[in-house]
Amino acid sequence: MATKRLTFGYSPCPNDTFMFDAIARGTVGIEGWRIDPVLHDVQTLNNLALEAALDISKLSFYAWMAVKDTYRLLSSGGAMGFGCGPVLVARKPLKREQIRDCRVVLPGAWTTAHLLFRxxxxxxxQRFFVPYDHIFETIDSGQADCGVIIHESRFTFEEAGFRTIVDLGAWWEEQTGLPIPLGGIAVKKSLGDALFDQIDGAVNASIRQAMGDPDAALPYIRQHAQEMDAAVLKAHIHTxxxxxxxxxGATGRKALDVLESMAKTAGVL
Structure with a gap:
């Protein structure tokens, strides 16, 4: 009997390659199924989710709000927590009231970073979008006055000479007291409940395997990492x-519900 195939989209960022290394290597899987990793930047993944192109995919929670009829969220594999939100940065100081007149570059229309900024x-x-790893150069080229950074850029922007205008994650925490819900793993509803549960179990097992033996995932992480500095990689994964x-859990679900409610109230969903 031929093995059936599942496409699994996630980003090349260290947190994703760390969590899903065991799935990529085949040490964790689902009997009778082949899981094929498909790696893209977060906005590409969001666009693919809007097209229902992948069976399983990491996506921004903002994008998930738009595809809830097609996809169902796993309880594991997400990006959520305290002190891990996107940051608005610039080369020079800017006050909040000045931002309305600024050209702002962001890492994708359906990213949670964009939602929080809005x-x-x-x-x-005056908002426009480039891949997340081109934010710095877009500001330095003079095309943007400031930009919202995510992923490993959070750990390198000060060394690169940028300054914080606002930490949007800290702002969220002050407003809600909840962890910032950035992204999660979504599974096509058409795959059914039984396979959904197996996928959730495989994702959870892959993360636990990485946590139990972090060094085993390093080759896969380094194969895809934009930032190769060991301290940055470690900080990224830990964050x-x-x-x-x-x-x-219940706290994470509450955080996502609050974010969706705020988006609807603000008229951006």
Whole structure:
């Protein structure tokens, strides 16, 4: 009997390659199924989810709000926590009231970073998008006055000479007291409940395997990492992989509900 295939989209960022290394290597899987990793930046993954192109996919929670009829969220594999939100940066100081007149570059229209920025600065309408790893150069080229950074850029922007205008994750925490819900793993509803549960189990097992033997995932992480500095890789993984990655739980679900409610109230969903 031929093995059936599942496509699994996630990003090349260290937190994802760390969590899903065991699946990529085949040490964790689902009997009778072949799981094929498909790696893209977060906005590409969001766009693919809008097209229902992948069976399983990491996606921004903002994007998930738009595909709820097609996809169902796993309880494991997400990016959520405290002190891990996107940051608005610039070369020079800017006050909040100045942002409405600034050209702002962001890492994708359906990223949670974009949603949080729109909630914080609803009047800032000079927004445009580039892949997350081109934010710095877009500001330095003069095309943008400031930009929202995510992923490993959070750990390198000060060394690169940028300054914080606002930490959107810290702002969220001050507003809600909840962890910042950035992204999760979604599974096509058409795959059915039984396979959904098997996928959730495989994702959880892959994360636990990585947590139990972090060094085993390093070759896969380094194969895809934008930032190769060991300290940055370690900080990135430690920041974005936590107990919420194993199970978003009631607190995580509440955080996502609050974010969706705020998006609807603000008219951006």
């Amino acid at each position: 909630l914080w600065a609803p009047d800032a309408d 974005f992989v936590n107990d919420f990655s194993l199970d978003s």
